């Protein structure tokens with residue numbers, strides 16, 4: 463697909479050819495580029511400036527069995543015809559994309575991760591006056607703990623860890639309530655379905 467962007471530095475229009483679908487199965491380099499957003503950086507042909515260009519992109523991984531659709535314009539999606547074993551997700555921003563990639567590459571399910579995020583946020587806000595957490599993201603799993611990073615509107619607030627055993631308890635509790643056809647798994651989904 464051909465896209466046009468105006469360079470943020472010299473303001474000249476660039477026309478580039480990008481893939482609207484990529485397969486990242488077993489491709490560690492591509493995964494890293496997506497995780498750190500390098501994939502979306504395009505050099506201006508006139509001044510060499512790196513421009514971060516976000517466009518609709520479908521990412522497929524047939525080992526971890528997911529499709530993630532980066533859908534920045536929030537356009538209505540045409541459903542992808544696929545086998546039921548695949549998770550299909552829609553995300554709007556790069557932070558959400560990286561998070562989903564980290565979750566699925568850690569062999570975790572985002573429904574339970576979102577539930578944990580909701581609980582952590584609620585707990586912290588209830589016990590700390592004036593604290594408002596705007597974003598919380600799954601970061602990694604290590605030595606029996608899941609790690610989350612927290613932000614308010616502007617700042618990084620810190621990280622929290624959560625015992626993996628708690629994750630498995632949630633899985634046990636909610637596995638029959640998960641709607642496998644749902645494509646947007648976020649805080650709203652958790653609240654709507656009372657998965658907390």
Ligand SMILES: [Zn+2]
Pocket residue numbers: 469470471472473474506507508509510511
């Ligand atoms: Zn330029």
